Amino acid sequence: MLDRATKIKIHDLMVKTRCTEETAISMNKQGEGFFWIGGAGEEAFGVSLGLQIRKGQGPAYDYLHLHYRGAPIAIAMGAEPIDQIRQMRATATDRYSGGRQFVEHFAIPEWNIVPVTPTIETQYLMAPGTAHVQRRFGGEGLTVVTGGDAGTAEGDFHCCLNWASRPGEELPMLIVVTHNKFGISTPSSQVQASRELNRQAEPFGIRNSMHDGNDVEEIWAALEEAISYIRKERKPYVLQANVSRIFGHSSATGANRVPEVDCITAFEDKLIKDGIMTRSEIDAVWKKWKDHLKECLAQVRQEPLPDGGDIWRHVFAEPATV
């Protein structure tokens, strides 16, 4: 059961994430960023996961292989909205990629958030590697990998299940599918027979479950149970979170609001009904983060773009060994 303080904290982080995403979308529409993609609509799932991560560097802590909708997770872990705005504007101050990657491509070594890759599903192939090191290291650290429903059509998802469940070599992995019912514009119902993608884990003997990723309390509890199982049993778990894609796929499809369940609105209704927050308290949270994001954007607008000569940095380790 979530206590009152945690619910208020979750709500705060959900709104913080949404305001960050909405700022990025607005930047794109105003020509201040080339492309938006992100995790708007996945806040209930992502914040719940981010708050349950054991954050740190190295195999004693959790590793995260996120796809490009990971902002709720990263922000719940402590990522600052301004860094996302910097990446959106592709400034030299973008700490994740130095102005090289699309927004939502985190790379935070001090928290084991490995570089987000735009290639769909390749993260499912890398994740067994960090889990392999953790298995050998011992302790309770686990590897989280997230991806969308459309990408599970790639063989890489199947490969991940196979690597994670080798007899005697099972890996401590939380393998997540966030199911938003689309691959860009293609409905999953046209191209995938089953909605329960988590059940692909069954032939591998991997424990799995499917949940309403828009319901904070349900998804929090499901993640808690799965994570506890992985930490103790050192075995994989496949979790499907059914989520909304509240602004569509990306700026490529317009990034306009779509009529799907909004997990924040649903959570706010419950918070009010349960007497945990009032409408005015909720409004204050929104105002706080909207104001903060305005300040972030004003700050980032002052920051320089990378120098063209910068392309030669970090091709190889620095200082060069060859």
Place this chain on the structure above:
Amino acid sequence: MATYAQGIRLALHYAEENLGLTDVFGEDVGPPLGGVFTATQGIKCAWNSPLDERGIIGMAIGIALAGGRPVAEIQFADYIFNTIDMLKLAGNLRWSSYGNYGVPLVIMTPVGAGIHGSIYHSHSFESMATHIPGFKVVAPSNALDAYGLMLSSIVDPDPVLYLKSKFLMRVKGEHLIPGEPADLAELNKRINAPIGDRSKWKPDWPAVEDYRVPIGKASVVREGSDLTVITYSRHVLECTRAADQLRGEGISCEVIDLRTLFPVDWPTLRRSVAKTRRVLVVNEDTEVTNYGEHLIRKLTEEFFFDLQVAPRLLAGANVPGVGISIPLEEASVPQYRDVLETMRDVATQPGRGTGGEWPLLPETVFGRR
């Protein structure tokens, strides 16, 4: 003298004991087989992977991201092509994360023809490998270099593609690896797994020592003044043999074993080409968009007015595969006679004079065509 495959094996042994190598893995890499070419027999940290090339590269990246030092094998380069986007990721993770992460990993894979391996055991990979920025690419031609380049690759902070020649696997070295017994029979007895039940076998490793071949350093294996031959991997043998024969004909060929294909040892190539003013690149990859074309383009840009004859590339025929029948394979990849004839031809073709005679009048140039 150890064979090429044994050189790799000894390097992996040395590295797991002394250089922090944590994982050697791939299909059939662990016991009981120890690799289809025996290069991983007896290695303590060697293990068998699923038959999943993309997963192998992904696993190597993940291990490296978590602080391990992996050497992953793709059993034959012929089966590496479905991993190209994984290799691209390994090559770009440091750059795309602006230095937040690096992936120190080694991908080793057997390349080239020469063992009558038919279409899917004869591919070369260097032209594609060197087209993946962020990777260093090495291709040793002998057991000692195989040893020294493997150690350098394992300690390198960046991803390295280690292209090992199928043809050379059982070729004995001419130089001792520091610490190896001089008698190959003794070495075989000590480190080759027995036929049959290997469950209780353990290698008796010789006390091999640290020996690095620096990445990015070529080797001048024959000095000469009439022609620069740039090659690597198994064609070093053919080019060296041809150079020795041509020396008897009064033709002096300089043979450079590139050893590292990227980054290229341009100073060594420049010194040689400035001296000989004639260039031949020899490899067995298919000739269109061949790695050798890059070498020739760069050298031509720099030495255009000094070169006496057109630079030449001797490479594999641009056909979809190497046929298994002997005449087909011989027609597909450069053979000794092709190497010899081409070297002789480029070295003795009438030159267009010294650099001082340029530039020719344009009509003279067109007239020659």
